[in-house]
Amino acid sequence: MELFISFFLLLTLPLFTLIIRYITVSNPNNNNNNKLRPPPGATGLPFIGETLQLISAYKTENPEPFIDARVAKYGTVFTTHVFGERTVFSADAETNRFILQNEGRLFESSYPSSIANLVGKHSLLLMRGSFHRRMHSLTMSFANSTIIKDHLLVDIDRLVRRNLEMWTGRILLMDEAKKITFELTLKQLLSIDPCEWSENLRKEYMLVIEGFFCIPLPFFSLTYRRAIQARKRVTEALHLVVRERRLERERGVKKNDMLAALFDNDCDDVMFSDDEIVDFLVSLLVAGYDTTSTTMTLAVKFLTDTPSALAQLKEEHEEIRARKGASLALEWDDYKSMPFTQCVVNETLRISNIISGVFRRAITDVRIKDYMIPKGSKVFASLRAAHLGQDNFENARVFNPWRWQKTSDSTNFMPFGGGPRRCPGHDLARVALSVFLHHLVTRFSWVAAEDDKLVFFPTTRTQKRYPIMVQRRNVVE
Numbered sequence: 001m002e003l004f005i006s007f008f009l010l011l012t013l014p015l016f017t018l019i020i021r022y023i024t025v026s027n028p029n030n031n032n033n034n035k036l037r038p039p040p041g042a043t044g045l046p047f048i049g050e051t052l053q054l055i056s057a058y059k060t061e062n063p064e065p066f067i068d069a070r071v072a073k074y075g076t077v078f079t080t081h082v083f084g085e086r087t088v089f090s091a092d093a094e095t096n097r098f099i100l101q102n103e104g105r106l107f108e109s110s111y112p113s114s115i116a117n118l119v120g121k122h123s124l125l126l127m128r129g130s131f132h133r134r135m136h137s138l139t140m141s142f143a144n145s146t147i148i149k150d151h152l153l154v155d156i157d158r159l160v161r162r163n164l165e166m167w168t169g170r171i172l173l174m175d176e177a178k179k180i181t182f183e184l185t186l187k188q189l190l191s192i193d194p195c196e197w198s199e200n201l202r203k204e205y206m207l208v209i210e211g212f213f214c215i216p217l218p219f220f221s222l223t224y225r226r227a228i229q230a231r232k233r234v235t236e237a238l239h240l241v242v243r244e245r246r247l248e249r250e251r252g253v254k255k256n257d258m259l260a261a262l263f264d265n266d267c268d269d270v271m272f273s274d275d276e277i278v279d280f281l282v283s284l285l286v287a288g289y290d291t292t293s294t295t296m297t298l299a300v301k302f303l304t305d306t307p308s309a310l311a312q313l314k315e316e317h318e319e320i321r322a323r324k325g326a327s328l329a330l331e332w333d334d335y336k337s338m339p340f341t342q343c344v345v346n347e348t349l350r351i352s353n354i355i356s357g358v359f360r361r362a363i364t365d366v367r368i369k370d371y372m373i374p375k376g377s378k379v380f381a382s383l384r385a386a387h388l389g390q391d392n393f394e395n396a397r398v399f400n401p402w403r404w405q406k407t408s409d410s411t412n413f414m415p416f417g418g419g420p421r422r423c424p425g426h427d428l429a430r431v432a433l434s435v436f437l438h439h440l441v442t443r444f445s446w447v448a449a450e451d452d453k454l455v456f457f458p459t460t461r462t463q464k465r466y467p468i469m470v471q472r473r474n475v476v477e
Helices: 003-012 014-024 052-059 065-074 093-101 113-119 127-139 145-164 172-189 196-213 222-250 259-266 275-304 308-323 339-352 383-387 426-443
Strands: 077-082 085-090 107-109 171-172 356-360 366-368 371-373 376-381 444-447 467-472
Touching: 052 065, 052 077, 065 077, 065 383, 085 093, 093 356, 093 376, 093 383, 107 339, 113 196, 113 222, 113 275, 127 259, 145 172, 145 376, 145 426, 171 172, 172 259, 172 275, 172 426, 196 222, 196 259, 222 259, 222 275, 259 275, 275 308, 275 339, 275 426, 275 444, 308 339, 308 426, 339 426, 356 383, 426 444
Parallel strands: 085 376
Antiparallel strands: 077 085, 107 356, 171 467, 356 376, 366 371, 444 467
16 A cells, blocks of 8 residues: 555645745755755755756656666765655665665655545554554564455455456456456455445445555645545445444344454454544555456566567466366466566566655665765655666566566565564465466467557556456466
């Protein structure tokens, strides 16, 4: 969830924040601790800093033009001034790990209050301290490998098959992948199978998601106004589900999903309110919906553009299908027998970097390398810059899944963040992507319907939602 929201910050601060922040923060004389040596850099123009350079840079095909230019000039840790605030950028993997692992001690998550309008003030993203630890642990306990093996894998396999059965001719892969991931997430959270209600809810969610990338001023932004209205409809629908499930629970009906876990996790005689549960569910639906579907789409694009990798992936999955037959659902042992698939998953996560990085604020003076980060400073840990750094990965900007056959070193690889806020659904995302690729390559052949390039702002995605022409293979069920 956190990775999905992070880059939203670069679009959300209104003009008055630019002015206030510039006056109170950008002047180093306002900091009494002038002896501290912050990372080098430039603050650009008054008020707007280097904001315009950042936005214009990401309109190019270079995935990290803004950071690349400053790393070449200042090094992998530098200071800039974007969207109203001095910000320390880190493109250094070691520094990023340090920042993420010291959540709550040296740094804290830092997001504008306007985000709560869409994700809800009780979302996992906005929680802090012991309550965040409790809810993060609960979420991880319901998406770990044991739960996936014993309960979720069968649903993942079934729902992927169901959606692929309807594929024919020209499809927009991004849209189809979003249907799959939304249905998977809804099943995991609420035990709801695909139906007219779920499809209507998904359409409302699409409007909510669009609002993440707008200035949060409903009076000026029609898209944001629609997002707020859509969120209201989504929460109303989920409130009805929560109330009905509470009544079912009183009647002794028990389901094995995240909502049941929330009911069961009440402690100290204090139950979660319906508002708290709904906000929590909204944020988890957002997290599971967009990032995983985009990764699915980009994996297919990278494989299509790399025929040798696609051929090896097909060979691996044809062996699994031949061993068990096409009609049988994938099991845990099948998932564990996909070594090259995991190489493809890793490389897709590394090179796509759906969200560029995460924001923190220093809660005390922090020494990093040869610099001091003053208390109160905004910090941006760029995961994408580290993943695409030539010092960390050879030919780092080339899709090469075979690199993962040679190394298991993950010290520079943090696609799901790190520390106490590491994405709790990381195992689930890997399994869903692996199952999707299995059924795709064993059931279909395809070609790109038209040229479609990657764009990197505000998140990594394809410009045209990646249209492909699919042809069903002869598969005996």
